[in-house]
Amino acid sequence: xxxxxxxxxxxxxxxxxxxxxxxxxxxxxxxxxxxxxxxxxxxxxxxxxxxxxxxxxxxxxxxxxxxxxxxxxxxxxxxxxxxxxxxxxxxxxxxxxxxxxxxxxxxxxxxxxxxx
Amino acid sequence: xxxxxxxxxxxxxxxxxxxxxxxxxxxxxxxxxxxxxxxxxxxxxxxxxxxxxxxxxxxxxxxxxxxxxxxxxxxxxxxxxxxxxxxxxxxxxxxxxxxxxxxxxxxxxxxxxxx
Numbered sequence: 001x002x003x004x005x006x007x008x009x010x011x012x013x014x015x016x017x018x019x020x021x022x023x024x025x026x027x028x029x030x031x032x033x034x035x036x037x038x039x040x041x042x043x044x045x046x047x048x049x050x051x052x053x054x055x056x057x058x059x060x061x062x063x064x065x066x067x068x069x070x071x072x073x074x075x076x077x078x079x080x081x082x083x084x085x086x087x088x089x090x091x092x093x094x095x096x097x098x099x100x101x102x103x104x105x106x107x108x109x110x111x112x113x114x115x116x
Numbered sequence: 117x118x119x120x121x122x123x124x125x126x127x128x129x130x131x132x133x134x135x136x137x138x139x140x141x142x143x144x145x146x147x148x149x150x151x152x153x154x155x156x157x158x159x160x161x162x163x164x165x166x167x168x169x170x171x172x173x174x175x176x177x178x179x180x181x182x183x184x185x186x187x188x189x190x191x192x193x194x195x196x197x198x199x200x201x202x203x204x205x206x207x208x209x210x211x212x213x214x215x216x217x218x219x220x221x222x223x224x225x226x227x228x229x230x231x
Contacts (some may be wrong), residue, residue, distance in 0.1 A: 003161065043160070043205060043221035056218045090159050092127070098217055104150075105219065107159030 003027065004108035006091050012114045013067040013102040018079040021111045025072055025093030031055065033094075033105060034066055049074055050097035082113045088112050124203060127228045135193040137225045143189060148209035150219070151180060151191045155202045160221075163191070163204075171210045193227075221230030 003026035003042055025032050034046040045058035049068035062064075063081075068074045078085060088113075092105040126172040129135050141149065147168040152160035166173045166180045166189075173180050189206050206222045 002161070004162070024152060028140045045218050053162075058218055086182065089216075094161070104162040104165070106154075107161065109157070109159050 002106040002108060003004060004093050004106050005116055006089075006108035006111050009109065009113055010112045010114075013081060013114065014116055015081055017115075018077065019080050019081065019113065021078070021091075021113075023074045023076070023077040023088050023091030023093075023097035023108060025074070025091075026106050029095050029106070030072065031094045031097050032072070033073070034067055034076050035086050035090040035092065035107075037090060037110070041087075043090070046076070048097070055097050058069075059069040078113070081113075083115050086113055086115045117162075124224050124226045126188050126228065127151070128145070128228045128230060129196050131192060131198060131229055133196055135191075135196045135200070135227060135229075137191045137227065139189040139191075139222050139225075141187050141206065141208040142187060142220070143208060143210050144184070146208035146210055149182060149189055150154045150207045150209075151178075151189075152207060152221070153200075153202045154205065155225070160205060196227075198229045198230050198231055201227055203227070211221045 005024040009068045015114045019057040030051045033048045036044045046060040047066050052068050059115050066076045090108040090110045094105050150165040151163040154160045154165050162177045164180050177194045181190045203224045203226045205224045207219045211217050
């Protein structure tokens with residue numbers, strides 16, 4: 001158990017809909033990262049938040065947004081869903097904001113999104 | 117469990133053999149590299165890391181080798197066990213601009229250990 005909690009574990013929805021994925025980081029971790037894992041793209045970095053502020057941005061679509069709340073949990077909002085958005089969405093957390101200093105990211109077990 | 121990365125490179129070894137998983141990274145300025153293991157239905161799990169000022173680092177049954185000249189990383193697993201069966205990802209730490217970093221993952225290699 002990594003200590004990172006993600007909900008829901010599975011989600012099935014239709015094209016055009018909007019969903020929210022939730023992540024609670026490990027106790028004491030200030031950084032939260034979101035990754036998308038699909039069969040053909042591997043693990044794609046979406047966005048990082050540190051202590052409530054956006055820290056780094058990856059290949060995140062404009063239809064997607066995220067935020068980190070004062071209690072450090074984070075939500076990833078996916079809107080106008082398309083079939084190609086079907087994937088596993090992982091949240092990870094770390095103590096600091098610099099991966100190069102902190103090293104290890106702790107990953108949750110993911111939220112599997114299926115768009116029909 | 118779930119199969120992730122059905123189109124991944126695969127490596128099949130016999131239990132007790134040594135495994136070598138290779139990774140080519142993209143950015144010559146990357147200064148930090150990590151290997152992750154992802155078992156079916158789970159999130160990636162840290163195995164070992166190495167900084168760019170090192171060529172080799174050893175852990176328990178695992179060794180990471182870094183060749184910066186050809187931008188190549190490898191993970192060696194000694195005496196591979198059935199529990200080592202998983203998808204293995206290398207990741208490089210990239211700084212797109214000062215003060216910002218992101219961990220970029222490779223495609224992954226699926227390791228299958230045969231008893």
